[in-house]
């Protein structure tokens with residue numbers, strides 16, 4: 001049993017390294033994926049605000065053109081008024097100038113409102129672009145970090161898998177399955193030493209009647225508290241950890 005437990009302890013070191021490297025790789029990948037998603041969402045937002053800006057500035061130019069036309073017509077009519085001698089014609093021309101003045105006033109009011117909206121949209125657009133730029137550079141940095149580490153992590157995972165295959169051959173099949181079940185249910189720790197009378201998995205005291213059984217190494221002993229596989233480790237023998 002001693003040799004089997006030692007083989008399982010060695011397997012566990014490899015499985016822990018595999019688990020750690022796989023999780024690190026997945027965490028890196030999901031950080032990049034989350035940032036990429038955020039970048040895409042912000043690109044859409046920027047495009048929407050940009051479309052709003054284009055629409056508003058088109059409306060602004062249209063109003064400015066119309067206002068300029070009305071003002072030029074007004075100027076033209078006012079110059080003509082100075083040359084009119086006929087009262088009826090004068091009245092009509094003055095009325096026309098009044099109407100043009102009203103139209104210009106309406107256009108000006110609308111233009112002012114549009115200019116305020118253009119200002120507000122410009123601010124929103126700048127803020128959204130700044131946010132997009134900072135997200136994009138965060139994503140690029142994260143992707144660069146992942147590129148740097150992914151190669152090393154993948155190589156380690158590959159190496160550990162090879163070693164694992166070798167070790168699994170040396171362990172009894174049933175024992176190996178029990179180990180794997182405990183490993184996945186107990187946070188990646190299935191085989192633990194008993195040191196100073198304490199299970200090093202859950203740090204609970206192991207009943208003294210188990211000591212003798214543990215020291216004899218004849219059968220598989222599980223911690224009565226955490227159900228992990230136990231092996232005896234005398235005081236001061238921690239160097240192999």
Ligand SMILES: [Zn+2]
Pocket residue numbers: 199200201202203204223224225226227228
């Ligand atoms: Zn325990």
